[in-house]
Amino acid sequence: xxxxxxxxxxxxxxxxxxxxxxxxxxxxxxxxxxxxxxxxxxxxxxxxxxxxxxxxxxxxxxxxxxxxxxxxxxxxxxxxxxxxxxxxxxxxxxxxxxxxxxxxxxxxxxxxxxxxxxxxxxxxxxxxxxxxxxxxxxxxxxxxxxxxxxxxxxxxxxxxxxxxxxxxxxxxxxxxxxxxxxxxxxxxxxxxxxxxxxxxxxxxxxxxxxxxxxxxxxxxxxxxxxxxxxxxxxxxxxxxxxxxxxxxxxxxxxxxxxxxxxxxxxxxxxxxxxxxxxxxxxxxxxxxxxxxxxxxxxxxxxxxxxxxxxxxxxxxxxxxxxxxxxxxxxxxxxxxxxxxxxxxxxxxxxxxxxxxxxxxxxxxxxxxxxxxxxxxxxxxxxxxxxxxxxxxxxxxxxxxxxxxxxxxxxxxxxxxxxxxxxxxxxxxxxxxxxxxxxxxxxxxxxxxxxxxxxxxxxxxxxxxxxxxxxxxxxxxxxxxxxxxxxxxxxxxxxxxxxxxxxxxxxxxxxxxxxxxxxxxxxxxxxxxxxxxxxxxxxxxxxxxxxxxxxxxxxxxxxxxxxxxxxxxxxxxxxxxxxxxxxxxxxxxxxxxxxxxxxxxxxxxxxxxxxxxxxxxxxxxxxxxxxxxxxxxxxxxxxxxxxxxxxxxxxxxxxxxxxxxxxxxxxxxxxxxxxxxxxxxxxxxxxxxxxxxxxxx
Amino acid sequence: xxxxxxxxxxxxxxxxxxxxxxxxxxxxxxxxxxxxxxxxxxxxxxxxxxxxxxxxxxxxxxxxxxxxxxxxxxxxxxxxxxxxxxxxxxxxxxxxxxxxxxxxxxxxxxxxxxxxxxxxxxxxxxxxxxxxxxxxxxxxxxxxxxxxxxxxx
Numbered sequence: 033x034x035x036x037x038x039x040x041x042x043x044x045x046x047x048x049x050x051x052x053x054x055x056x057x058x059x060x061x062x063x064x065x066x067x068x069x070x071x072x073x074x075x076x077x078x079x080x081x082x083x084x085x086x087x088x089x090x091x092x093x094x095x096x097x098x099x100x101x102x103x104x105x106x107x108x109x110x111x112x113x114x115x116x117x118x119x120x121x122x123x124x125x126x127x128x129x130x131x132x133x134x135x136x137x138x139x140x141x142x143x144x145x146x147x148x149x150x151x152x153x154x155x156x157x158x159x160x161x162x163x164x165x166x167x168x169x170x171x172x173x174x175x176x177x178x179x180x181x182x183x184x185x186x187x188x189x190x191x192x193x194x195x196x197x198x199x200x201x202x203x204x205x206x207x208x209x210x211x212x213x214x215x216x217x218x219x220x221x222x223x224x225x226x227x228x229x230x231x232x233x234x235x236x237x238x239x240x241x242x243x244x245x246x247x248x249x250x251x252x253x254x255x256x257x258x259x260x261x262x263x264x265x266x267x268x269x270x271x272x273x274x275x276x277x278x279x280x281x282x283x284x285x286x287x288x289x290x291x292x293x294x295x296x297x298x299x300x301x302x303x304x305x306x307x308x309x310x311x312x313x314x315x316x317x318x319x320x321x322x323x324x325x326x327x328x329x330x331x332x333x334x335x336x337x338x339x340x341x342x343x344x345x346x347x348x349x350x351x352x353x354x355x356x357x358x359x360x361x362x363x364x365x366x367x368x369x370x371x372x373x374x375x376x377x378x379x380x381x382x383x384x385x386x387x388x389x390x391x392x393x394x395x396x397x398x399x400x401x402x403x404x405x406x407x408x409x410x411x412x413x414x415x416x417x418x419x420x421x422x423x424x425x426x427x428x429x430x431x432x433x434x435x436x437x438x439x440x441x442x443x444x445x446x447x448x449x450x451x452x453x454x455x456x457x458x459x460x461x462x463x464x465x466x467x468x469x470x471x472x473x474x475x476x477x478x479x480x481x482x483x484x485x486x487x488x489x490x491x492x493x494x495x496x497x498x499x500x501x502x503x504x505x506x507x508x509x510x511x512x513x514x515x516x517x518x519x520x521x522x523x524x525x526x527x528x529x530x531x532x533x534x535x536x537x538x539x540x541x542x543x544x545x546x547x548x549x550x551x552x553x554x555x556x557x558x559x560x561x562x563x564x565x566x567x568x569x570x571x572x573x574x575x576x577x578x579x580x581x582x583x584x585x586x587x588x589x590x591x592x593x594x595x596x597x598x599x600x601x602x603x604x605x606x607x608x609x610x611x612x613x614x615x616x617x618x619x620x621x622x623x624x625x626x627x628x629x630x631x632x633x634x635x636x637x638x639x640x641x642x643x644x645x646x647x648x649x650x651x652x653x654x655x656x657x658x659x660x661x662x663x664x665x666x667x668x669x670x671x672x673x674x675x676x677x678x679x680x681x682x683x684x685x686x687x688x689x690x691x692x693x694x695x696x697x698x699x700x701x702x703x704x705x706x707x708x709x710x711x712x713x714x715x716x717x718x719x720x721x722x723x724x725x726x727x728x
Numbered sequence: 729x730x731x732x733x734x735x736x737x738x739x740x741x742x743x744x745x746x747x748x749x750x751x752x753x754x755x756x757x758x759x760x761x762x763x764x765x766x767x768x769x770x771x772x773x774x775x776x777x778x779x780x781x782x783x784x785x786x787x788x789x790x791x792x793x794x795x796x797x798x799x800x801x802x803x804x805x806x807x808x809x810x811x812x813x814x815x816x817x818x819x820x821x822x823x824x825x826x827x828x829x830x831x832x833x834x835x836x837x838x839x840x841x842x843x844x845x846x847x848x849x850x851x852x853x854x855x856x857x858x859x860x861x862x863x864x865x866x867x868x869x870x871x872x873x874x875x876x877x878x879x880x881x
Contacts, residue, residue, distance in 0.1 A: 182879030710764030
């Protein structure tokens with residue numbers, strides 16, 4: 033079992049680079065760069081101003097049960113500086129707190145430097161406060177206050193704050209950074225309780241990012257199953273996100289960097305975005321430390337000869353090390369303390385090597401940090417190999433998914449020595465299903481003990497922090513003006529204004545204004561041929577159905593509405609339609625017809641016997657040239673199955689269109705029965721300058 | 729057992745299905761799961777589930793007929809979804825209509841993210857519109873419209 037030590041000081045060490053050989057998806061890879069804790073906010077610095085083009089931070093947190101919340105240092109977009117006759121300086125800042133709406137901030141949670149001073153008002157979706165930006169210093173000639181004080185904007189969809197403080201003459205603290213302790217961050221629809229409000233669940237955050245960053249359709253996200261299960265898993269085990277997403281990055285990179293620290297991995301199941309815990313879980317989301325079940329056992333019967341490929345963990349990844357996990361101690365006073373948790377196996381890596389994982393940007397509980405460190409160590413120690421096999425399709429095909437457990441049991445028979453058995457449990461990393469039926473599986477060794485319980489899961493479940501809270505080191509006379517117990521929320525004031533829209537909206541070009549399909553003409557007729565259609569139809573109900581054309585008028589289709597006997601909405605036995613094309617040509621052309629369709633099978637009337645149904649007749653210049661109807665050979669007891677029609681050529685084509693002639697082509701459709709589903713007739717006209725096929 | 733595999737492709741958006749195709753029962757429409765699936769020759773290159781990077785997309789190749797091009801381009805232009813299903817069944821038991829007990833051995837849902845091909849065939853790429861490159865997080869940046877000309881402190 034790894035020992036947990038939480039020293040008060042952390043000694044960073046250079047660590048080896050990742051080998052790259054065995055970073056299975058279920059492992060947390062070694063960081064390539066180590067630096068100071070991401071969650072640290074310097075307190076006594078100059079107020080930061082916003083920069084156009086800078087990402088708008090997403091404050092994502094929810095303080096519950098005495099843990100969570102995050103201290104933010106919002107940028108200013110507008111400022112006002114003024115003095116009075118005594119040279120006391122009043123500074124006002126307009127600050128952008130977060131993307132979206134966040135909870136109201138209490139008086140005790142607003143700081144300038146480390147001091148609770150000043151007054152503020154907070155709003156959403158508009159400019160907070162009523163002060164006019166500008167430099168109005170008149171009595172303090174030696175004071176160099178900024179003169180570019182900003183204009184204003186719409187602040188659409190942003191949480192904003194106006195902060196104001198008066199500093200006595202002779203002090204320059206008016207220009208210090210404002211900090212806010214946020215107890216409830218951006219409002220999202222929470223997976224676990226379906227309430228819209230702040231959340232600390234990383235599954236909620238990923239869902240928000242998928243929807244808002246990449247506009248992934250909801251149908252492509254496995255929300256109801258895997259996201260909900262992942263949200264339950266992180267909540268039950270106390271893996272909460274309390275942080276700010278402010279660094280511009282690729283979504284997949286963010287996922288790859290962040291989710292493993294919640295013992296989750298993103299995957300796609302059936303193409304849908306999904307989340308899977310890295311450990312076996314019980315139905316209630318807790319870590320399963322009991323015997324595990326596997327979905328399928330692969331034996332010699334299943335594995336394709338020659339497809340077995342095994343990769344053992346290289347020596348570089350097997351050496352003992354100490355995982356130094358950074359986290360953020362976040363007490364109710366708001367100012368955080370950066371902490372480290374050193375996790376190592378007993379009597380190993382006492383003086384390193386160290387591998388530092390920075391969770392301080394979002395992790396505010398020691399147990400979370402310790403369990404992640406334990407997982408990293410345990411996987412590195414116990415997972416000995418990966419396996420790739422090709423297998424024949426079998427019953428597992430339907431149910432096996434990434435993250436499932438499987439057993440591979442193969443007998444090794446050698447010409448010398450005793451027989452042995454390769455018998456291990458594996459976690460499925462990847463499944464490749466080819467159309468030929470062969471299935472490729474990428475597997476990671478899943479170590480279990482004699483009771484078939486996951487070794488890694490047991491160690492992670494057992495790992496807990498020391499529970500020691502580090503003193504903040506706060507000493508001296510307090511600089512607070514406002515009370516640290518003041519939980520009131522100031523009244524909301526704001527400025528309503530209209531602003532010019534600096535963007536442009538490009539109107540879509542109206543195709544009609546450019547003529548008929550000018551950009552991409554589909555009509556391959558020359559200008560000396562003209563077709564005009566006239567159609568009639570009957571027996572149809574509201575909705576799609578009847579005659580439709582492709583651009584250019586060379587293809588016409590009659591969509592037969594689905595009948596009520598086949599789950600449709602049309603009860604009529606008598607759908608019918610007639611389309612008449614008037615074709616005028618100035619040169620000699622030859623017409624070919626292509627008729628396709630899907631219609632009901634040959635019908636049998638119980639009294640009259642077989643009868644004709646779904647009849648389409650085509651006439652050219654008064655002569656019937658083609659006839660199509662239900663196919664006798666396709667008779668099927670299921671009346672709702674559609675088949676290609678049988679066709680009869682009553683006159684041989686191609687059909688001549690003399691130069692200067694006006695010709696009439698008539699398509700006549702009639703049904704006798706309502707049993708249709710997805711039925712249609714489609715006719716394409718092709719014109720040639722020669723009987724055997726030179727296009728017109 | 730004579731193993732048969734049939735593929736079904738559905739193009740849809742929300743509750744509206746625009747096309748149901750199957751490539752096994754030649755020149756006939758079949759009924760499966762209460763809907764009619766028209767015959768359309770197509771071929772998919774396999775389905776992968778698991779690691780995100782390895783499952784970037786799958787490809788469905790179709791003949792470049794007028795109807796197919798129109799359907800595929802509309803799906804691309806309007807960001808429609810496509811669901812590909814692969815069923816396995818015993819062809820000895822019947823080969824003219826889908827068997828009630830056929831086994832779903834793979835399915836894939838993706839956005840139509842790309843279309844390419846030659847004159848006679850066209851390939852539709854199904855995948856996720858999440859770009860593996862480029863910055864998307866956080867989704868919004870400070871703009872002139874949002875904050876005007878910010879102060880310079």
